[in-house]
Amino acid sequence: MKKVTIIGGGVIGLCNAYYLTKAGYQVRIIERGDIHSGTSFGNAGYVSPSHFVPLASPGIVAKGLQWMLSASSPFFIKPRLDWDLIRWGFTFWKNATAATVEKNATPLFNLLNLSRELTTDIKNDLGNSFRMEEIGCFMMYKSLQVEKHELELAEEAKKFNLETRFYNAQEIQDMEPDVEVNVRGGVLYPIDCHIHPGDFMRTLTSYLEEAGAEFQLNTTVTGFTKVGKTITAVQTDKGDFETEDVILSTGSWLPVVSKSLGIDMLLQAGKGYSMTFENISKNLRYPAILVDSRVAMTPMGGDLRMGGTMEISGLNSPQLIKRAQAIYKAALTYYPGLDVSFPDPKNIWSGLRPLSPDGLPYIGRHSAYNNLIIAGGHAMIGISLAAATGKIVEELVSNKPTSVDIKAFDPERYR
Numbered sequence: 001m002k003k004v005t006i007i008g009g010g011v012i013g014l015c016n017a018y019y020l021t022k023a024g025y026q027v028r029i030i031e032r033g034d035i036h037s038g039t040s041f042g043n044a045g046y047v048s049p050s051h052f053v054p055l056a057s058p059g060i061v062a063k064g065l066q067w068m069l070s071a072s073s074p075f076f077i078k079p080r081l082d083w084d085l086i087r088w089g090f091t092f093w094k095n096a097t098a099a100t101v102e103k104n105a106t107p108l109f110n111l112l113n114l115s116r117e118l119t120t121d122i123k124n125d126l127g128n129s130f131r132m133e134e135i136g137c138f139m140m141y142k143s144l145q146v147e148k149h150e151l152e153l154a155e156e157a158k159k160f161n162l163e164t165r166f167y168n169a170q171e172i173q174d175m176e177p178d179v180e181v182n183v184r185g186g187v188l189y190p191i192d193c194h195i196h197p198g199d200f201m202r203t204l205t206s207y208l209e210e211a212g213a214e215f216q217l218n219t220t221v222t223g224f225t226k227v228g229k230t231i232t233a234v235q236t237d238k239g240d241f242e243t244e245d246v247i248l249s250t251g252s253w254l255p256v257v258s259k260s261l262g263i264d265m266l267l268q269a270g271k272g273y274s275m276t277f278e279n280i281s282k283n284l285r286y287p288a289i290l291v292d293s294r295v296a297m298t299p300m301g302g303d304l305r306m307g308g309t310m311e312i313s314g315l316n317s318p319q320l321i322k323r324a325q326a327i328y329k330a331a332l333t334y335y336p337g338l339d340v341s342f343p344d345p346k347n348i349w350s351g352l353r354p355l356s357p358d359g360l361p362y363i364g365r366h367s368a369y370n371n372l373i374i375a376g377g378h379a380m381i382g383i384s385l386a387a388a389t390g391k392i393v394e395e396l397v398s399n400k401p402t403s404v405d406i407k408a409f410d411p412e413r414y415r
């Protein structure tokens, strides 16, 4: 069987490997780290068909500019004279229109929906050692203005036959008997589910090791050997690896790695933070996005994770603890009696979301080479989209028709 090299061992790389291994390919994953931390580990773990509105959407630019004036806001762009950032920002701004969202929501929803089904299939195949709970996810709000926006969104969701349930403050309190909830109301999307992303990564890794996939860890890809339009080997700091097909799934580092192939990818890293409180005595029952503050709350068994913020400050900027403090403070205004304390800064996690300028991933073959597939740019929904991305990558390698139309995800759309 064909030798396939996957570069990047985040959730996208591992899901690619899962479906390729199942299809019988000889799979090698080259990962710079050790697959024990990184963006795919500390995120909120939602698998959410309800996130069908791409990140670039009307109002987001104005809201972002307003947020930038406050140090504790959920959004920050570090001002710098960087041509890639300027180009990305301009393209994002051009995409943040009702017409583009209208065009992109359907392909995004189809991919999300496929992925939701496939994530359950993975659970059925590998066992639920990643704490998957299929009880939906709340969008909770405190203000009338945000309520109005969420009700409009719920109306939009009807287009995709997504079930929505509306709850007032008392009804939500009844559903969360162990913690005090201070909200105006919320919309529950029952189709959504959540997992423990770190356990998901560990489950996939164990399966892949047993199934014979090769992990080349602590190995950085530095270049490629090419013959005409074919990549024949992947060059790394540990030597060269011959290959037949190459999949680039390097998350926020996609433009760095693609550059050595002469390919320019428009993408910025969007840093987010999370804190995990272990074995808390009175936990939430439902995951919830606290929409006014853009904070995500995820109960994971006895643990509780809170996460949020979007900081566009490059690949190597330091953690800003005040951003994590803002998440924590906002969470406590929704759940005032929560029995948690702000963690030691060394226990604050941060990760980099790979942001394309329209909020859609890049998935597909690249015409510069006859054996290169790109699978990246999954922004805020990489866990949600991982299973479907893996399945489509396998279909592309196998030259089969893809399960959903992937035209909208063309990696060359900003060439």
Ligand SMILES: Cc1cc2nc3c(=O)[nH]c(=O)nc-3n(C[C@H](O)[C@H](O)[C@H](O)COP(=O)(O)OP(=O)(O)OC[C@H]3O[C@@H](n4cnc5c(N)ncnc54)[C@H](O)[C@@H]3O)c2cc1C
Binding pocket: 007, 008, 009, 010, 011, 012, 013, 030, 031, 032, 033, 038, 039, 040, 041, 042, 043, 044, 045, 046, 047, 048, 219, 220, 221, 222, 249, 250, 251, 252, 253, 257, 270, 271, 272, 273, 274, 296, 307, 308, 350, 351, 352, 353, 354, 376, 377, 378, 379, 380, 381, 382, 383, 384, 385
């Ligand atoms: C706070 C926060 C909350 C989030 N919550 C959710 C959520 O609830 N649901 C959801 O769907 N998504 C969520 N996300 C987004 C999700 O985490 C990402 O979309 C996803 O993890 C991206 O996966 P990836 O595999 O593309 O990238 P990564 O996980 O970053 O993996 C890329 C890998 O490539 C490796 N790499 C890079 N360069 C090289 C090289 N030269 N050689 C070898 N290896 C290399 C890196 O080391 C890295 O491990 C959240 C993100 C954040 C920050």
